[in-house]
Amino acid sequence: MANIIVCSRFPQNLKLEVLINGELKSFVINGSKTDLTANQENKNNLHGAMAMTTVDEDLYNAWLEANKDNKLVKNQFIFTAKTEKSAKAQKEELKDESTGLEGLGQEGDKRAGGKKIAKG
Numbered sequence: 017m018a019n020i021i022v023c024s025r026f027p028q029n030l031k032l033e034v035l036i037n038g039e040l041k042s043f044v045i046n047g048s049k050t051d052l053t054a055n056q057e058n059k060n061n062l063h064g065a066m067a068m069t070t071v072d073e074d075l076y077n078a079w080l081e082a083n084k085d086n087k088l089v090k091n092q093f094i095f096t097a098k099t100e101k102s103a104k105a106q107k108e109e110l111k112d113e114s115t116g117l118e119g120l121g122q123e124g125d126k127r128a129g130g131k132k133i134a135k136g
Contacts, residue, residue, distance in 0.1 A: 021068050021097045025048055025093050030047065030094075036078050045067070048066050048067045
């Protein structure tokens with residue numbers, strides 16, 4: 017069985033399930049907020065954060081086939097890489113793309129109507 021690196025920009029761990037030959041199989045991928053070793057520079061900021069989890073490739077591909085139209089896949093909240101280096105390169109490409117799950121910025125975040133966010 018070959019493994020693949022599943023990368024997640026979703027903050028929480030995700031348990032993914034798929035039926036294979038009538039049997040429910042599941043696996044958990046790390047969330048970007050829970051994988052603190054990978055996101056030490058971003059521990060208080062989810063923007064550009066990503067977690068990596070090694071998963072059986074056949075199991076992930078079965079899940080992907082059943083969920084190819086899922087927004088987690090289409091919006092690249094979850095994506096795969098063959099190597100850690102290629103995962104980090106993909107993370108770099110996506111670093112400026114907001115998932116919409118990040119906290120509001122303190123200065124002029126457009127999700128707060130461009131207003132300054134009050135502290136505390």
